[in-house]
Every structure is written in C-alpha cells, then in structure tokens.
Amino acid sequence: GAGVSQTPSNKVTEKGKYVELRCDPISGHTALYWYRQSLGQGPEFLIYFQGTGAADDSGLPNDRFFAVRPEGSVSTLKIQRTERGDSAVYLCASSLPSGLDNEQFFGPGTRLTVL
Amino acid sequence: KNQVEQSPQSLIILEGKNCTLQCNYTVSPFSNLRWYKQDTGRGPVSLTIMTFSENTKSNGRYTATLDADTKQSSLHITASQLSDSASYICVVNGGYGGATNKLIFGTGTLLAVQP
Numbered sequence: 001g002a003g004v005s006q007t008p009s010n011k012v013t014e015k016g017k018y019v020e021l022r023c024d025p026i027s028g029h030t031a032l033y034w035y036r037q038s039l040g041q042g043p044e045f046l047i048y049f050q051g052t053g054a055a056d057d058s059g060l061p062n063d064r065f066f067a068v069r070p071e072g073s074v075s076t077l078k079i080q081r082t083e084r085g086d087s088a089v090y091l092c093a094s095s096l097p098s099g100l101d102n103e104q105f106f107g108p109g110t111r112l113t114v115l
Numbered sequence: 116k117n118q119v120e121q122s123p124q125s126l127i128i129l130e131g132k133n134c135t136l137q138c139n140y141t142v143s144p145f146s147n148l149r150w151y152k153q154d155t156g157r158g159p160v161s162l163t164i165m166t167f168s169e170n171t172k173s174n175g176r177y178t179a180t181l182d183a184d185t186k187q188s189s190l191h192i193t194a195s196q197l198s199d200s201a202s203y204i205c206v207v208n209g210g211y212g213g214a215t216n217k218l219i220f221g222t223g224t225l226l227a228v229q230p
Contacts, residue, residue, distance in 0.1 A: 109157075
C-alpha cells in the first residue's frame with residue numbers, strides 16, 4: 001500500500017509569511033508525528049497525535065507553530081510569521097496506535113526555506 | 116538531558132568492505148533502540164529494533180548490537196554495496212508504558228561507499 005506522503009516536497013517562502021505543510025499518513029495508522037530536521041542533524045520531535053487530539057506537543061518550539069488533525073487522518077503543520085531559523089526539513093511519520101515497539105514510518109519530508 | 120551521540124560523523128569505505136558505526140545514549144527511561152537508514156532526500160527507514168534484553172539483531176548484511184549496561188550500540192555492515200551510501204541514525208525510544216512513542220535521534224553517521 002501507499003506510504004506516508006507529504007506535500008509540498010519543497011516550499012520557499014519569505015520571512016514573516018504563513019505556511020502550511022500537509023501529511024497523509026498510512027491508512028489505518030492512528031498515531032501521527034511531526035519532526036523537524038536541520039541540516040546535518042537528526043530529526044527533532046515536534047508533536048504527536050493519537051487520533052484527532054494532540055497527545056504531546058512538547059516539542060513545538062513556540063506559539064508560531066501549530067498542528068491539526070481534524071478527522072484523525074491527514075494532518076497540517078502550520079507556521080505563522082516564518083523566520084529564517086525555521087528553514088529545515090519537516091518530517092511526518094505515522095504508526096499503529098502508539099506502542100513502544102510500533103515502528104514509525106516516515107514520509108519523504110517537506111523542505112522549507114525561509115528567505 | 117536525553118542524548119544520543121554517534122560516531123564517526125562520516126565514513127568513506129570501498130565497496131565490499133565491512134564497517135561498524137557506534138552509538139552512545141543517555142536516555143532514561145529506555146524502551147528500545149532502532150537503527151534507521153536515511154537516503155538523501157528521503158525519510159528514515161527502520162533497519163533493526165532491540166529492546167533492553169536483546170544483545171544482537173541481524174537484518175541481512177546489517178547486524179546491530181546493544182549493551183544496555185554501558186548504554187552503547189553498534190551497527191555492523193558486512194560486504195558493503197554502493198546502495199549502502201546513506202545516513203545511519205541511531206534512535207532511542209524514551210517513552211514508557213502507554214505514553215508517547217517519543218523518539219530521540221542521534222545526528223547520524225554519513226556513510227559513502229565508493230567503487
């Protein structure tokens with residue numbers, strides 16, 4: 001079946017603008033995660049959804065970042081008033097209901113560049 | 116602070132040779148450890164998973180070891196192929212019970228296999 005998909009694959013925006021990044025998880029995966037990966041670094045946890053609710057948003061860096069998953073499937077990561085430091089690859093992953101051994105399957109990421 | 120450190124940062128080997136990548140972690144509590152392979156421009160893909168009680172796990176030419184006492188893991192690649200060129204990321208699950216499946220990523224080892 002299809003894996004995790006993310007759109008757009010690349011996004012270039014200007015400082016101060018608003019952006020939305022979309023994630024389509026694997027069908028049937030109730031857990032969804034967002035990570036941010038800066039160049040030469042490993043991914044950093046941002047937020048985790050179990051179903052429609054954000055079960056853990058402790059990784060969001062500030063209140064400019066927000067994510068939703070209204071129907072428990074597709075999720076959108078929203079960044080307001082973008083800053084150059086927000087430039088990174090944003091990865092989405094999904095898994096079966098969050099269990100410690102359940103593998104997270106990653107999408108290809110969205111590369112965000114803030115000019 | 117929960118951390119995962121990897122060495123070397125980068126590695127170049129000739130096709131057909133073996134190599135070993137290292138991972139040290141200070142994550143607590145500890146649930147499991149995975150090695151991921153991340154090709155350029157793609158999301159990470161899980162190679163192996165080990166829990167506290169497991170010492171070694173193989174997946175084809177990949178063999179991972181875990182010493183939970185010293186909090187060290189290694190990934191050994193046998194008879195390397197050009198397609199092994201990628202970033203290899205050590206990932207520790209710091210979740211517990213039914214809590215967030217929160218992954219803590221190392222910065223990765225960038226492996227280049229040359230003909």
